Structure formats: structure tokens, C-alpha cells
Amino acid sequence: MPTPETALWRAGAFAADDWRFPAAGEPVPADGKVALPKARFLAERAALAGRNGPIGVVLESGESLADIEDDVPRFGLIVLRFARYADGRNYSTARILRDRLGFRGELRASGDVLRDQVLFMLRAGFDALEIAHAGTVATLKEGRIVGVHRHYQPASNEIGESAAGLRGWQRTSRRLASN
Amino acid sequence: MAKAQATGALAVTANDLRSGTVVFRRPDGRWSEEVLEAEIALTAEAAQALLAGARADHDACIVVEPALVEITMTGNRPAPRHLRERIRAQGPTVAYGAAAAN
Amino acid sequence: MYRYDEFDLGFVRERVAEFRDQVARRLSGEMTEDQFKPLRLMNGVYLQLHAYMLRVAIPYGVLSGRQMRKLAHIARKYDRDYGHFTTRQNLQFNWIKLADMPAILEELAEVEMHAIQTSGNCIRNVTADHFAGAAADETVDPRPYAEILRQWSSLHPEFSFLPRKFKLAVTGAAADRAAIQVHDIGLEAKRDAKGDIGFAVWVGGGQGRTPMIARKLRDFLPEADLLAYCEAILRVYNLEGRRDNKYKARIKILVHEKGTDEIADAIENEFASLKGKALDLPAAEIARIAAYFAPPALADLPARSAKLEAAKAADVALARFVDRNVSAHKRPGYGIVTVSLKPVGLPPGDATSAQMDAVAALAERFSADEIRVSHEQNLVLPHVRLDDLPELFAGLAAAGLATPNAGLVTDIIACPGLDYCSLANARSIPVAQRISERFADLGRQHDIGDLKIKISGCINACGHHHVGHIGILGVDRKGEEFYQITLGGSGDETCSIGEIVGPGFPADRIVDAVEQVVDAYLGLRRDPGETFLAAYRRVGLKPFQEALYADA
Numbered sequence: 036m037p038t039p040e041t042a043l044w045r046a047g048a049f050a051a052d053d054w055r056f057p058a059a060g061e062p063v064p065a066d067g068k069v070a071l072p073k074a075r076f077l078a079e080r081a082a083l084a085g086r087n088g089p090i091g092v093v094l095e096s097g098e099s100l101a102d103i104e105d106d107v108p109r110f111g112l113i114v115l116r117f118a119r120y121a122d123g124r125n126y127s128t129a130r131i132l133r134d135r136l137g138f139r140g141e142l143r144a145s146g147d148v149l150r151d152q153v154l155f156m157l158r159a160g161f162d163a164l165e166i167a168h169a170g171t172v173a174t175l176k177e178g179r180i181v182g183v184h185r186h187y188q189p190a191s192n193e194i195g196e197s198a199a200g201l202r203g204w205q206r207t208s209r210r211l212a213s214n
Numbered sequence: 215m216a217k218a219q220a221t222g223a224l225a226v227t228a229n230d231l232r233s234g235t236v237v238f239r240r241p242d243g244r245w246s247e248e249v250l251e252a253e254i255a256l257t258a259e260a261a262q263a264l265l266a267g268a269r270a271d272h273d274a275c276i277v278v279e280p281a282l283v284e285i286t287m288t289g290n291r292p293a294p295r296h297l298r299e300r301i302r303a304q305g306p307t308v309a310y311g312a313a314a315a316n
Numbered sequence: 317m318y319r320y321d322e323f324d325l326g327f328v329r330e331r332v333a334e335f336r337d338q339v340a341r342r343l344s345g346e347m348t349e350d351q352f353k354p355l356r357l358m359n360g361v362y363l364q365l366h367a368y369m370l371r372v373a374i375p376y377g378v379l380s381g382r383q384m385r386k387l388a389h390i391a392r393k394y395d396r397d398y399g400h401f402t403t404r405q406n407l408q409f410n411w412i413k414l415a416d417m418p419a420i421l422e423e424l425a426e427v428e429m430h431a432i433q434t435s436g437n438c439i440r441n442v443t444a445d446h447f448a449g450a451a452a453d454e455t456v457d458p459r460p461y462a463e464i465l466r467q468w469s470s471l472h473p474e475f476s477f478l479p480r481k482f483k484l485a486v487t488g489a490a491a492d493r494a495a496i497q498v499h500d501i502g503l504e505a506k507r508d509a510k511g512d513i514g515f516a517v518w519v520g521g522g523q524g525r526t527p528m529i530a531r532k533l534r535d536f537l538p539e540a541d542l543l544a545y546c547e548a549i550l551r552v553y554n555l556e557g558r559r560d561n562k563y564k565a566r567i568k569i570l571v572h573e574k575g576t577d578e579i580a581d582a583i584e585n586e587f588a589s590l591k592g593k594a595l596d597l598p599a600a601e602i603a604r605i606a607a608y609f610a611p612p613a614l615a616d617l618p619a620r621s622a623k624l625e626a627a628k629a630a631d632v633a634l635a636r637f638v639d640r641n642v643s644a645h646k647r648p649g650y651g652i653v654t655v656s657l658k659p660v661g662l663p664p665g666d667a668t669s670a671q672m673d674a675v676a677a678l679a680e681r682f683s684a685d686e687i688r689v690s691h692e693q694n695l696v697l698p699h700v701r702l703d704d705l706p707e708l709f710a711g712l713a714a715a716g717l718a719t720p721n722a723g724l725v726t727d728i729i730a731c732p733g734l735d736y737c738s739l740a741n742a743r744s745i746p747v748a749q750r751i752s753e754r755f756a757d758l759g760r761q762h763d764i765g766d767l768k769i770k771i772s773g774c775i776n777a778c779g780h781h782h783v784g785h786i787g788i789l790g791v792d793r794k795g796e797e798f799y800q801i802t803l804g805g806s807g808d809e810t811c812s813i814g815e816i817v818g819p820g821f822p823a824d825r826i827v828d829a830v831e832q833v834v835d836a837y838l839g840l841r842r843d844p845g846e847t848f849l850a851a852y853r854r855v856g857l858k859p860f861q862e863a864l865y866a867d868a
């Protein structure tokens with residue numbers, strides 16, 4: 036789904052996207068990594084069951100996990116779209132995916148992804164960011180994100196985090212390195 | 215917020231980005247804390263031109279929240295017409311701080 | 317009081333650095349106002365009518381003398397030498413330069429304070445009973461739990477972009493001084509028969525455009541489950557709360573639209589998946605935080621102070637002050653002193669830097685270095701020896717802070733209104749000033765007795781008018797200020813929302829109207845012991861309507 040202007044940042048580094056996002060009406064390729072909008076996934080769920088390559092799903096802003104909770108284990112990618120960064124529902128959806136439904140595939144934030152929310156997103160369980168905002172891309176590249184790395188809550192993606200002391204819910208996270 | 219009217223007198227107000235101070239746009243395009251120094255537009259076209267200049271200053275990170283305000287003239291002294299804007303131009307209607315305490 | 321450890325201090329410092337970076341990006345033009353606004357709001361920075369306003373959190377209302385002096389210093393150095401204490405245990409500075417914000421936040425961090433989440437669609441400053449840790453009627457000190465909630469809610473990765481703001485209040489006494497039933501979450505800490513601590517959990521209360529009283533979802537939530545349960549409530553709200561209309565976005569609307577049962581089920585469901593995991597509150601951690609709130613070393617004293625009684629007998633003003641502004645303390649021989657920020661004719665809740673310094677000095681000398689800020693816009697000195705009251709009274713009087721009107725008709729709550737607030741429809745402060753001038757006579761005030769007047773300059777209800785015994789709401793009627801009166805509201809454990817009495821009044825009639833209401837009450841009360849609220853609850857709106865609209 037990244038357009039020429041978006042960059043994909045994944046688990047700490049910029050990467051080329053190996054997923055394909057067939058447009059409406061375009062057939063689903065027989066193999067390779069393919070992610071579909073929720074409605075299309077639901078409509079073609081039976082047919083997709085026999086497919087070889089990994090399957091992913093894209094949830095637009097406001098779309099919930101209803102009807103696809105049982106499919107979560109088969110997804111290799113779940114994309115949650117932020118139409119506006121101030122719409123915080125995806126943070127809860129991400130945490131439910133990680134903590135309750137045990138999703139271990141790639142969880143990608145896309146849309147209005149800005150540097151000031153990157154740390155929140157990572158702690159909520161996202162491990163990939165599809166970024167359209169040039170300033171955010173540059174800042175991540177240069178390792179210049181200024182944020183708070185001491186946390187008062189356990190998070191859903193604690194790679195690189197450690198319990199920081201007496202308080203059971205206290206954590207520290209690493210700074211985002213440049214790459 | 216006041217809408218441009220072809221007939222009424224209008225000025226442009228905003229807040230200075232750095233200090234937050236209430237300012238009015240002067241005829242020379244600079245900003246003043248004094249409504250007395252504000253450029254007064256008497257036609258819709260003049261008001262739009264005034265606002266366009268203010269918006270450019272908004273985009274240039276000089277001011278925020280530029281808006282037209284209706285002005286009434288007493289002789290040639292301009293003052294905002296509505297209470298809200300008068301309070302913005304002149305400060306709170308109640309004494310505050312040490313002035314109130316004494 | 318709570319003291320920051322290195323982690324807490326590091327946290328606040330990092331937040332200051334983050335905000336410094338955000339301000340720099342705004343000033344350099346890297347960020348637009350639209351991008352910056354939600355970020356500045358999350359750190360309590362508003363653009364008000366006249367200038368930027370900074371709202372500083374006073375978590376659960378607790379301050380030391382040193383912290384108060386710092387607030388005074390900031391008022392002097394960066395503002396116009398005063399500050400405004402709000403109805404949510406915050407302090408607002410009204411004339412701050414954006415460019416100075418990072419330096420101010422750094423100064424606050426030096427004394428373990430911040431402005432984190434004092435605005436924005438996130439979990440706001442957690443409030444508590446302002447008599448916590450001192451009140452004679454307290455069962456459980458709510459402050460340790462308020463502190464734990466403060467920490468848990470700070471920069472919460474899941475709940476920083478909620479549908480709307482979210483307010484928690486905690487009390488630990490049967491008499492509710494924290495107005496928990498008009499909060500998004502209200503908690504009452506209590507003990508069961510075995511002596512274990514738990515919480516009554518109220519959800520979905522609030523004021524604003526659609527005032528609602530909260531529903532009790534749990535009567536006794538075990539202490540260890542506090543964070544997991546709150547996280548469950550917030551998660552349900554974050555996912556389901558309305559985002560299409562900001563006037564319908566608070567959790568109260570969600571509870572109302574879906575019904576208490578459905579919401580309770582959804583919360584219990586979430587809770588089931590969160591309980592027993594990382595958010596469990598270990599007893600050792602509660603004990604560690606509670607230790608910070610251990611009572612100060614207070615002496616064993618007789619319940620009655622001969623010194624105070626003698627001084628009262630000689631000084632009517634002192635006697636009046638003690639009668640109204642001193643409340644019962646847990647320990648014999650001590651009292652809780654309310655420092656009224658409502659002198660007749662002045663803006664409610666304002667304090668000059670000199671007054672802040674004076675209160676700091678008096679707290680250090682007479683109140684174990686503790687100050688509280690109440691949601692009624694007063695200050696509190698929680699641990700004062702009765703023997704010391706005459707001297708404290710003199711010290712307060714010298715600073716213009718000895719007004720003996722706590723809980724009386726002139727102890728008015730008023731939001732900043734149109735004199736400061738960009739959302740206002742009408743002015744609040746001048747109305748409060750004129751009412752307090754009208755009722756200035758102390759004998760008359762004491763005769764009227766307990767009466768809470770609360771004034772808001774718009775329907776956002778920051779002045780809590782819905783829960784005022786007499787509530788006043790400013791509205792804009794064709795460019796003119798008008799004021800609507802509600803009667804019978806109350807924010808305590810007998811919580812009720814005031815009822816609109818009838819058509820509003822213009823600015824030049826509102827004070828007369830309030831006086832007519834008060835006179836009507838005086839005429840119909842059974843005896844001087846029947847308070848305004850009790851009388852209202854007995855007789856209802858009608859006699860007051862007749863008094864107000866007789867010649868209409």
C-alpha cells in the first residue's frame with residue numbers, strides 16, 4: 036500500500052514493502068503476501084482459505100475486529116488506518132490484538148502517522164509504520180525523535196523495554212536508534 | 215466571529231504566535247496591540263484583502279487565529295463592536311492581581 | 317506527601333524536553349497551528365482570549381510550601397503576578413508567552429510538578445477530597461490511590477487520544493467532598509467488614525451540556541484490581557465512545573445511550589482479560605506509596621484548646637472564622653483550616669504571588685508544610701493545632717486571606733468566564749463580585765448559612781453551576797449577557813442536578829434575582845437549622861418561581 040511518497044518503517048529500520056494490496060476488482064495473486072480490505076476479505080474468506088501465500092487485512096479508521104477475531108491467527112499482517120491521528124481507537128484495537136488475541140504478525144499503522152505519536156504506537160503494539168509525513172520520515176531516519184522513554188504502564192510491545200524498578204507497571208524503553 | 219459585511223467597518227485581529235498577545239493589523243502590514251492603530255476596512259473587498267494579508271502572516275508563523283472583527287467608530291476612534299472583542303482589545307473588565315488585592 | 321524518585325523526575329524531565337522540541341518546531345514553522353494545538357493542549361497550554369494560558373496540575377490538590385513558592389515565583393517572573401485556582405485542583409496562569417513555556421515547565425519539574433494532561437482528550441489531573449488525610453470522617457486516605465492513578469494515566473499509550481476528556485475523582489469518606497458522582501469515574505475508597513480496602517466505582521457522571529449523575533458499577537472493587545478495572549472502563553470508552561459529535565463524546569453519553577447494563581457487561585468482559593496480570597496492584601507497592609502519605613508527626617493534645625477558647629471570647633472575628641473555616645480533624649486538638657480565596661468583591665480563586673508566598677510560609681509554620689487546593693477554589697491548611705489558630709488567623713488576615721465565609725453565600729465558585737475564556741458566552745467574575753458585595757454583611761451571611769452559589773460563563777460548566785444550590789449559567793442572547801438560574805443542585809453524596817427555575821435574567825437583574833431567591837428561602841425555612849438545600853428539597857421550585865416571576 037505504500038505510495039511513492041510513503042515510507043515503511045519496520046521494527047526499527049526502513050524497509051521495502053513485501054506486501055501487495057490488490058485494488059478493488061483486481062484478482063488476488065495466487066501466491067506472495069497479499070493484504071485485503073476487511074469487506075473483501077470477508078466476502079472471499081472461503082476462497083482464500085486454500086491459498087498458499089500469507090494473507091493480511093486492512094482495517095479502515097473505525098472498522099473493528101468484529102467478524103474477523105477468529106481469523107486473526109492466520110493473518111501475517113494487520114494494517115490499522117489512522118484517518119486522523121487524534122482518533123485513538125486503533126490504540127485499543129492494537130492492544131487487544133496483541134494481548135488478548137495473541138497476534139504475532141506485523142501490526143502496521145498507516146495514514147496520519149506522525150512523529151509525536153510514534154512512541155505511543157509502538158507501545159500499543161504496532162511494530163510497523165507506514166509514514167506519509169516527510170518530517171516524520173526524516174526524523175526517524177536521523178534518530179531525532181524526542182520523546183519520553185520512562186513509562187508508568189506495561190505495554191503491549193515490550194521489545195526493548197524493561198521493568199524499571201519496584202513498581203510492577205513501570206517500564207523504560209530504548210531510544211529509537213538512527214538508521 | 216464576525217462575517218465580512220460590505221457596509222460595516224472591520225479590522226483584523228489575531229494573537230502573536232510567540233507571546234500570545236492580542237494584536238491588530240496596521241495599514242503598513244505590521245501588527246499592533248492597539249486597536250486604535252488598526253487598519254479599518256469599509257468594503258468587503260478591503261476586508262478580504264486585509265484578511266488575506268493576515269492569513270499570510272499566519273502561514274509565516276507570525277500570528278495565529280486571524281479573524282475579522284466588527285468595529286464601531288466614535289468620531290475617528292475605532293473600538294470593537296461586540297463585548298467579547300472589546301474585552302480582547304482592552305483586557306478583563308475586572309481588576310486582577312495586585313491591583314485587585316489592594 | 318508523595319516525593320518523586322529518580323524515575324519520576326526523569327519522566328517529567330523527558331516530558332519537558334519533548335515539549336521544548338514541540339514548541340521549537342512550532343516557532344520555527346515546522347509545525348502548523350493545527351498540528352500543534354492538540355500537542356500543546358496535552359500539556360495544558362491554551363490560547364485564551366488575551367494570551368496563552370498555562371494550566372498547572374496540582375495532583376489531588378496537594379502542595380508543599382516549596383511548591384507554592386515556586387508557583388508564586390512563576391507568577392512574578394513570567395506572568396502578571398497572580399494565578400487562578402480552578403475547580404479541578406489546577407492553577408492557571410493567564411498571560412504566559414509560548415516561548416517561555418519550556419523554561420516554566422523546567423522550573424515546575426524542579427519542585428516535582430508538571431502540566432501533563434491538564435487539557436486535551438486524555439485522562440485529566442486526578443482530583444481528590446481536599447481534606448484527605450486529615451478529615452475526622454475519613455475511612456481511607458484516597459491520596460495513595462490518586463497517586464497510583466496519576467502515574468498509570470500519565471502518557472498512557474492507549475488512552476492519549478480518547479473521544480473526549482476524561483476525569484477521575486477519588487474520595488475516602490462517606491461525606492463526598494470530591495463530587496465523585498459528577499465525574500467520568502468516581503471512586504470511593506472504603507473498608508469491608510474484614511477491614512480490607514476496596515472501591516465503590518461510579519461511572520458516567522458529568523456536567524457540561526448534558527449533566528448526568530454517575531451509575532455505580534461496583535460497590536466494592538478489591539484494591540488490587542483498581543488499575544485493571546479502570547483500564548477496562550477506559551478501553552470500552554475509547555473504542556465505543558462517540559467521535560462524531562463532541563457534545564456527545566463523553567462516557568456519560570455512552571452509558572446513557574447503551575444503557576448501564578450493556579456498558580457494565582462490556583467493562584466486565586474487558587476486565588476479565590486484564591485482571592490478574594501486569595496491572596495488578598501488589599500490596600507491597602500500595603504500602604510503599606501509602607508510606608509517603610503517612611500523617612505528619614502530630615502531638616497528643618486535648619480536644620479542647622483553652623487558649624483558642626479564650627482568644628475567641630475576646631475576638632468576634634476570630635470566633636466567626638473558626639466557626640466557618642475550621643473543620644474537624646482526625647486528631648484531637650487539631651483543625652483543618654479553609655483559606656478562602658473569595659474575599660468580597662474580588663475574583664474567586666485568584667491569588668497574588670504575595671498571597672501564595674504568605675500561605676506557603678503559614679503552611680510551613682502551622683500546618684506541617686502541607687497545603688491543599690479545593691475544587692471550591694479555596695486553599696486548605698490541613699493540620700493546624702487549635703492552639704495556633706489565633707496566630708494563624710492574624711497571619712492570614714495580614715495577607716487578606718482571612719475571609720470567614722467558607723460554605724457561605726459569598727464563597728462563590730466562578731469560572732473565568734468572558735473576562736478570560738475564549739469559549740465564554742458571558743462574564744462570571746463580575747456577577748460573583750456583585751453578589752458577594754450584595755451579601756457582604758457577615759451577620760446576614762451567617763444567618764443564611766450553608767449556601768453554594770456556582771457560576772459558569774457557558775454550558776461547559778467549569779463553574780459547576782449544575783451542582784450549585786443556586787447555579788448561574790451565562791448565556792448570550794442576541795449579543796447581550798443573560799443569566800439562567802438553576803436551583804437545588806448538589807455535588808456531594810446526595811448528588812442532584814439543579815433545575816432551571818425559569819427565563820433568564822439580564823446582567824443588571826441577576827443579583828436582585830439571587831437575592832429574591834435567598835429571601836424566599838429565609839421566609840419559608842422551618843428554622844435556621846434548615847439549610848437552603850434541605851428547604852428546597854422540601855418545597856421544590858414553585859415558591860422560588862413565585863418569588864422571582866411574581867410581577868411577570
Ligand code: SF4
Binds near residue numbers: 732734737739777
Ligand atoms: S464554563 Fe465556559 S466560560 Fe467558563 S471557563 Fe468553562 S469554557 Fe470558559
